[in-house]
Amino acid sequence: MLKIGCHLSASKGYLAMGKQAAEIGANTFQFFTRNPRGGAVKAFDPEDIAAYRTFAEEHGFFPILAHAPYTLNACAAKENLRTFAHETMADDLNRLSYIPGSMYNFHPGSHVQQGAEVGIQYICEMLNEILKPDQPTTVLLETMAGKGSEVGRSFEEIRAILDGVEQQQVMGVCLDTCHVFDAGYDIVNRLDDVLEEFDRVIGLNRLKAIHLNDSMNPFGSHKDRHQKIGQGTIGLEAMERIINHPILRDLPFYLETPNDVSGYAKEIALLKGLYHEEV
Structure with a gap:
């Protein structure tokens, strides 16, 4: 079964998101924990959480993915911004503890001319202060496209963060197809090679989720502009290979394409049609 969802608005609560996901053929979903451009x-x-958990169990939902706000920058140059990141993540994880098995995805952040090594140190410090050995939520680092001073533009930078975290058992990675393609990982022509490199540098056991997005930009552009499935430079054939790849096919896929809910419904139906059910 294809584990597929999309990004939904959390404004009406968990149960409303669950019902909306089911209506468009999804069996999971992603949402922002709070205002993505604020806090x-x-x-x-x-x-509402209790009602959602009952609904999810009845409908066979897979783990949901909470996305931290874009304003969360754990490696910001300004201390007050790092404090905001710390307080926001700690609060988000406390809320998510009421939905065991959920995942929490965040952008590593931008080091703002401090250098990647300093940025990685700040990220690790925050995670080591927040993460607990018995927390029920897996925290995911998202692979980034590499625009500006983003941290996480390479598998090596993601690995460096993971190496600095004490609670290894609660950490994972979310691979964004648009981001890695824009970062210079050729998932169109060399998907096997990219996955081998991911395994060598990070370890495939760390890969917990996929952001499934096409790209508006050419390969290696180090930009971040998502496109609808099959309408960008990655293309539909590559998307079909990704969702059916033996290493990836059982992971949950989350759409972040430029769509409204009806557009997501069409993409979910399209991807389900391309998915090869095992005999």
Whole structure:
């Protein structure tokens, strides 16, 4: 079974997102934990969470993926921004503890001319202060396209962060197809080679989720502009190979394409049609 979802609005709560996902043929979903361009967050609603957990169990949902706001920059040059990142992630993980098995994805951040080594040190310090050995949420580092001073533009930078985290058992990686293609990893023509490199540098056991996005930009552009599935420079044939690859096919895929809900429904149906069910 293809584990497929898309990015939904959390404004109406978990149960509403679950119902919307089911209506468009999804069996998981992703959402922002709070205002993606700010930090405002909805009041905690344990009844909504309990209702969602019942709904998810009844409908066979796979683990959901919470996405940290873009404003969370763990390696910012300004201390107040790093403090905001720390407080935001700690609060997000506390909320997600009420949905065991969920995952939490975040962009490593931008070092802002401090250098990647300094940025990685700050990220590791934050994670080591927040993460607990018994937390029920897996924290995912997202692979980045490499624009500006982004940290996480290479598998080596992702590995360096992982190496600096004490609670290894709660860490993983989310591979974004648009980002790695823009970063110079040729998933169109050399998917096997890219996965071999990922395994050598990071370890495939760390790969927990896929952001499935086409790209508006050419290979190796180090930009970050997502495109609808099959309408970008990655293309539909490569997407079909990705969702059916023996290493990737059982992972959850989350769409972040420039779509409304009806557009996501069409993409989910398209991808389900391309997925080869095992006999």
